[in-house]
Amino acid sequence: MIEVTNLRKEFSLSRQQRKELNTTDSKAVAVNGISFTCQPGRIFSLLGPNGAGKTTTMRMLSTIFKPSDGSIKISGIDVSKNPREARKKIGFLTGSTGLYARLTPNELIQYFADLYDIPKNVCAQRKEKLYTLLDMHEFQGKRIGKLSTGMKQKVSICRTMIHDPEVVVFDEPTSGLDVITAENIIKLIRDCKAEGKTVIFSSHIMSEVDLLCDDIAIIHKGNLLYNGTMGDFRENMEAPNLTAEFIRIVNASKLENA
Amino acid sequence: MIFTIFKKELKDTLRDRRTLIMMLVIPVLIFPIILSLFVTVSESFSKEAAEKTIEIGVVGETDNYVISQLELLPESLGKKNITTYKDTAELKAAIKLDSAQIGIYPSPDFDMSMEMKKPAGVTVFFNATDLGMQDRAEAYLETVESIAKQERYLDLEINEEEIRPLEINYSNVASSKEMIGKLAGGFLPYIFIAFGFIGCMYPAIDLFTGEKERGTIETLLTTPVARWQILFGKMGVVVLSGLLASTFALLGLFLSIEVFDIVDNPEILNVIHSVLSPKFILMLFGLLFPLTVFFAGLMIPIAVYAKSFKEAQSIITPLNIIVVLPAMVGFFPGIELNILTACIPIVNIVLATKELIAGTLDGGLVGLSFAVMITLAVLAVIVSYKRFDKETNVVL
The missing domain is CATH 3.40.190.10 (Periplasmic binding protein-like II)
Structure with missing residues (x-):
């Protein structure tokens, strides 16, 4: 389970950044006191236009960034107080996730298994299960740099799941991928849900959100505009479809702030 | 965990062709090439001069x-x-x-x-x-x-x-080893320092800026490994790469005289043999180790800060000149290791190595040089940690 309470993140602005943003403020607020909860066995979608604060929120959930204020609890563990314990519970996958091109999938998976301190026999079992599931046996010994995009994505999925995380964070996981590779990710997200894991993912592709999500939150300029179940969202929609409703909510927020 | 990261980074680094060329191939070839050129040119000069009508x-x-x-x-x-x-x-x-x-x-x-x-x-x-x-x-x-x-x-x-009232005899009390050590001994540490720096450069950029650019650092930061452990694991590889480059330069020197028989001047051979003694190598690496840590500590904050490989390279490459210039102090006869020069980083290592070759080493001054370099290395590690711990520097 993920519990986010009054989460806030500020970044200091350099002189050049202040010039680019045309502001005199020394700090920029990326996330402004948002709260939400993601339940196990459910898929929570975090939506927002570019620069809304989705990736910053995801990075705080994954302990890459420290919150400026507020709290995040992953399976009851406060990520600010005990980030290393929290990390053991999290799997993190992004569309821009890179892999070590000079290693083979076997070497990479073993490396991450070692970093998560997984016993050798447990690692071997999990590896076998994931390799079979993702059909990775054929290229497990080839250098990652020589693999196709789809193969690389499978390696990324395997890397994300090797420590069997309770919470899986997907930040635009299908961004820039072909249909077949994107389908692998969709399948993984569904499998995670079926296994009772807590899943949070952000996407710009509304059809994916419509297809997968149980809960939804919309953020814009760091502020939470909507938080509720997908059922409630559909029921209360003023626009004819999900995309139009999303645009309507974001535009309404822009008008309010203007 | 540090060792796990170190092992992986070392494997990754040793599979990078560019790093291998800079770290192993060029250092091994440098002495055979320089010595061959030196011997060939000087032999052809003296032969031509003697035979020319x-x-x-x-x-x-x-x-x-x-x-x-x-x-x-x-x-x-x-x-x-x-x-x-x-x-x-x-x-x-x-x-x-x-x-x-x-x-x-x-x-x-x-x-x-x-x-x-x-x-x-x-x-x-x-x-x-x-x-x-x-x-x-x-x-x-x-x-x-x-x-x-x-x-x-x-x-x-x-x-x-x-009509010749004085019969003057000039007698040089310095041994040939001392003469070569003092006059030409600056050349060896210059090579070791230059390669130590170049050896650190590519791994430092690849393991820090490269990870950021390729997006692999995010996955590493979400594992239950402390940042200082990640830093130390990576830094270990950067330092080892610098030391390996110096070692391979030394290997090149060994190959030049023992395998390729490039040098036949007995006095120069005597000096090179003393350089290749276990005692000298141990002392040399004792001095080079803190220097290489210092180099790594200089490069890592830059590599962490830079947003691309090109940016990191454009900042670190001019730094090479700043490092190499003090290393050239060893070329000037007359500048010796004293309390002042022992406190100047790089200069102290060059002069101490020169004294080591000449066999005129002062233990106290070497100790001072070592202490100065260790202090700077520790400071460089602290600066690296501060940079690496700053979240906006690590992730693009």
Whole structure:
């Protein structure tokens, strides 16, 4: 389970950044006191236009960034107080996730298994299960740099799941991928849900959100505009479809702030 | 965990062709190439100088005293042909055209001065860009003058020993090892330091900026490994790469003399053998280790800060000049390791290594140099940690 309470993140602005943003403020607020909860066995979608604060929120959930204020609890563990314990519970996958091109999938998976301190026999079992599931046996010994995009994505999925995380964070996981590779990710997200894991993912592709999500939150300029179940969202929609409703909510927020 | 990261990063680094070339191939080849060039060039110079038949142009008649004495000189002083010219203009033109390499012009009153036992004037023309010709001319004319002196002593019935009140002998107490160590010993640490720096450069950029650029650092930061452990694991590989580059330069030196037999000068061989002794290598690496940590500590904050490989390279490459310049201090004879120079980073390592080669090492000053470098290395590690811990520096 993920519990986010009054989460806030500020970044200091350099002189050049202040010039680019045309502001005199020394700090920029990326996330402004948002709260939400993601339940196990459910898929929570975090939506927002570019620069809304989705990736910053995801990075705080994954302990890459420290919150400026507020709290995040992953399976009851406060990520600010005990980030290393929290990390053991999290799997993190992004569309821009890179892999070590000079290693083979076997070497990479073993490396991450070692970093998560997984016993050798447990690692071997999990590896076998994931390799079979993702059909990775054929290229497990080839250098990652020589693999196709789809193969690389499978390696990324395997890397994300090797420590069997309770919470899986997907930040635009299908961004820039072909249909077949994107389908692998969709399948993984569904499998995670079926296994009772807590899943949070952000996407710009509304059809994916419509297809997968149980809960939804919309953020814009760091502020939470909507938080509720997908059922409630559909029921209360003023626009004819999900995309139009999303645009309507974001535009309404822009008008309010203007 | 540090070792797990270190092992993976080392494997990754050793599979990078660019790093391998900079860390292993070039350092191994550098000494064989430099020594081969040095030996070949110096041998060909001395061989050419000894075998070259030079044309001496003389103004005057063939029965001139200088010409007749020059013709009598043995070939051991160098082969020569003598041609007469009618005036100095013709002689100078011949030297400019290289049809004569040395021109000798005895003054018009030369014979009279010789007769009267007065100094007889001789002007020597040569082209200074034609290396070695002045030395040849001096060798010929000093011999001719020596013969003329003997003739005058005989005529004047003078015992040469009676007009030579002092018999001065200059004796050099420095061993050949010390001489080579002090005069040319700066070259070795320069090579080790330069390669130590270059060896660190590519892994530092690849393991920090490269990870950021490729997006792999995010996955690493979500594992239950502390940032300082990630930093130390990576830094270990950067330091090892620098030390490996220096080691391979040393291996190149060993191959040059033991396998390729490039050097046959016994004095230089003696110095190189002492450099390759276990004691020297141990002490050298004792000095190079903190220096390499210092290099890594200089490069890592830059590599962490830079947003792309190109940006990191454009900042670190000029740093190379700042590092190499103090390393060149070792080339200047006369600058020695003292309390002041022992406190200047890089300069202290160069001078200490020079003293080590010369066998004149002062333990206290080496200890001070070591302490200075350790302090700087620790500071560099702290700065690296501060940079690496700053979240906006690590993730794009």
